[in-house]
Amino acid sequence: MLKTRCQFLDDVVLLERIRDFNDEQAYKEFVNRYLPAVKQECLNKCKLRNVDKHVGIQIAHETFEKVKKSKSFKKRKLNGTDSKTAITGWLYRISSNLFYDYHNSEKKDNEINESYFDELVAEANExxxxxxxxxxxxxxxxxxxxxxxxxxxxxxxxxxxxxxxxxxxxxxxxxxxxxxxxxxxxxxxxxxxxxxxxxxxxxxxx
The missing domain is CATH 1.10.10.10 (Winged helix-like DNA-binding domain superfamily/Winged helix DNA-binding domain)
Structure with a gap:
């Protein structure tokens, strides 16, 4: 079965199958291997930035969705001889970009809300x-x-x-x-x- 074969494929081959063939079984196997580390990294970021842990969990999953949808993996861009370390670093960078997007979105929400509700409070006092x-x-x-x-x-x-x-x-x-x-x-x-x-x-x- 394909699922059994995926378990014996190396990480780079899994990524190539996800990119080239949209291989669902390869994607599931890749997520199983790397989600725990990415999830922990995202939770650590939440703790440092005082962000709700559920945001970190969501971003961890979005990291893999982005890998699947963008098909941006390029083997030549992996640095070093240890592919696992290189892929982990690559996934961390994707999650960091998602955190950046999240903070920008929150900042814009807060600026709009603060201005609007400050005006409401001022009017209510009168x-x-x-x-x-x-x-x-x-x-x-x-x-x-x-x-x-x-x-x-x-x-x-x-x-x-x-x-x-x-x-x-x-x-x-x-x-x-x-x-x-x-x-x-x-x-x-x-x-x-x-x-x-x-x-x-x-x-x-x-």
């Missing part, structure tokens, strides 16, 4: 008790401008940011899963919702 009923009616009117996905993202933001400044990464992941979208799409939905809210507020203030 509301008196007598105006709360009117505020509620206005809020309902404003939220009506959003579609279902936008409402869920904005309400989740509001709920979590009562107690913490930034929306946790695992909450973003849950939102993405619940909405049936990729995690970066949650940020786009949030940006679109914020733009609609600001437009609605401006229309009311005219």
């Amino acid at each position: 509301i008196c008790a007598d105006s709360l009923a009117d505020t509620r009616d206005i809020t309902v009117k404003i939220l009506a401008k959003l579609n279902a996905k936008e409402k869920e993202v904005v309400i989740t933001d509001l709920e979590y940011k009562r107690n913490q400044k930034y929306l946790p990464s695992d909450v973003n992941e849950t939102l993405a899963k619940n909405l049936g979208v990729k995690k970066p799409t949650v940020r786009k939905i949030r940006e679109r919702a914020i733009a609609k809210l600001k437009k609605a507020i401006n229309e009311i203030n005219k």
Whole structure:
């Protein structure tokens, strides 16, 4: 059987079979050999950077998905005579790039959210008790401008940011899963919702 043969192939041959033939059994065997080390490296990065460990686990798996999809492996680029060490280093570099992408995405999310919610807090401090009923009616009117996905993202933001400044990464992941979208799409939905809210507020203030 092919699966049995893959167990006896060396790592470079496995990568070549993944790249050239999209060999699923070779891919599974390669993941079995290298996932533990990559996963541990990602968890170590999470600990050093104070990032939720689930992010590290996700990035570890995304590292192998990237290897499979990009077909970027080139044997000549492996440094040294020890292929296992060279391949491990290559996988670590891929995971490091994914961490870089993750931090850039989080930074952009945080900058957008911080600006928006700081404005909300400033406006809320100016509301008196007598105006709360009117505020509620206005809020309902404003939220009506959003579609279902936008409402869920904005309400989740509001709920979590009562107690913490930034929306946790695992909450973003849950939102993405619940909405049936990729995690970066949650940020786009949030940006679109914020733009609609600001437009609605401006229309009311005219």
